[in-house]
Amino acid sequence: MxxxxxxxxxxxxxxxxxxxxxxxxxxxxxxxxxxxxxxxxxxxxxxxxxxxxxxxxxxxxxxxxxxxxxxxxxxxxxxxxxxxAHDAALVIGADVGETQIGVKVFDLAFQPLAAREYPIKGRRIEVAEARAAIGAQVVSMLAELGASGDRVLGLGLGVPGIVQELPDGRQLVHAEVVGWHAADFSGFGDELGIPAYIDNGAKSTTQAEAWYGAARGVEHGVMVLVGEGAGAGIITDGQLYRGFSSSAGEWGHTKISLDGPHCRCGRTGCVETFVGASAVLDHWRGPDETWLGRETEGVEAILRAWRAGDEAAGRAIDGVVRHLGLALSNLVNLYNPQKIIVGGWFGDRIAAELLPDLQSAVRSFSLDQPGGEVVLVRSQLGPDAAVLGAATLPISHFIEYGAGAERLT
Ligand SMILES: [Zn+2]
The missing domain is CATH 1.10.10.10 (Winged helix-like DNA-binding domain superfamily/Winged helix DNA-binding domain)
Known part of the structure; x- marks a missing residue:
């Protein structure tokens, strides 16, 4: 189990x-x-x-x-x-996504009690603005609930990048997707008066699916999140695989072409330059039509055109299935997962429409034996998984170490 x-x-x-x-x-x-x-x-x-x-x-x-x-x-x-004891304390999850920061207060049984969203305009946000925005939402939600910060067991923060812990205890976040180069999150919990825990959003989302969703009971699995970018959480022997400095799972920046398109990481040929939502939309209509801020609308449009038999849409959709299948097959050959959970807002749309095609593509590119065993499924928790996953971070620390026990009433 x-x-x-x-x-x-x-x-x-x-x-x-x-x-x-x-x-x-x-x-x-x-x-x-x-x-x-x-x-x-x-x-x-x-x-x-x-x-x-x-x-x-x-x-x-x-x-x-x-x-x-x-x-x-x-x-x-x-x-x-x-x-x-669901009402013995509160727990907060905050997730920095591609277009917004979601913040939710839950009881200890993960029933949501209050929620806020803060938009990220133009895909960039200064770290000081993000810290201030999360702090303001927390204060406003606690006021709405008539609760003080002392009642909060902890706040978990999911970020779209690598979290680096320095020997002196400082926490730096490297998240090119929102423009953070060594963004300093040290002292964030002290500022809020609430213990704060920070992790990569793909890993915390994977933890949510492992606790309450499609990865429940999975000993060897991979959860992939595809939106504008792409990330993964890898479960081996029932544990999240982290690597030497916790950057493992940066699957979106593994390369599937020597001379592929330029990526925001500064290199070329990364998985997300083939399967990210904007990349697919550009492939369909050409880069002249800008989808910035309208990506979900664009994705629905391309799926409609594909269903209606539009040839260009067919080529773009075929391209995303083949490239995603190829990139996933590399994970199959490397990690031998029993299950691959496909999530993220764009990944979920692709999985909803094309899961059997994607499964065939994965099998065709993988070695026969692990490819024949692996099963692809849609994420169960959908878009809620990211904020819920962030909220599992303080609960994990409470379960493992009793962290925050003095805050229970
Ligand atoms: Zn890249």
């Missing part, structure tokens, strides 16, 4: 580590599978009844978990229902 997407730490286990690990195992099961019961938790985690009882009592005292009501079981014994 995939219960492990989250924060991986490898070190020699002490008694304290074992307690922390048991707590995380139990808490993760309750979060991802609740409502549940103590006996189900025991069966799913393999922990003894005594350990489950001890840890569960601690979690109830801490305020994270609640027991109440009864489930009927087959043997006639009634089992007490165990759930996340």
């Amino acid at each position: 995939n219960q492990t997407l989250g924060v991986a730490v490898v070190k020699k286990a002490s008694v304290k580590d074992v307690r922390r690990r048991n707590r995380a195992l139990i808490l993760r099961h309750v979060w991802l599978n609740g409502p549940t019961s103590r006996s189900e938790v025991g069966a799913a985690t393999g922990l003894s009844a005594a350990t489950v009882t001890n840890v569960m009592n601690e979690l109830i005292a801490e305020g994270a978990v609640r027991e109440g009501g009864f489930l009927d079981s087959d043997g006639g014994r009634r089992r007490a229902i165990v759930t996340v």
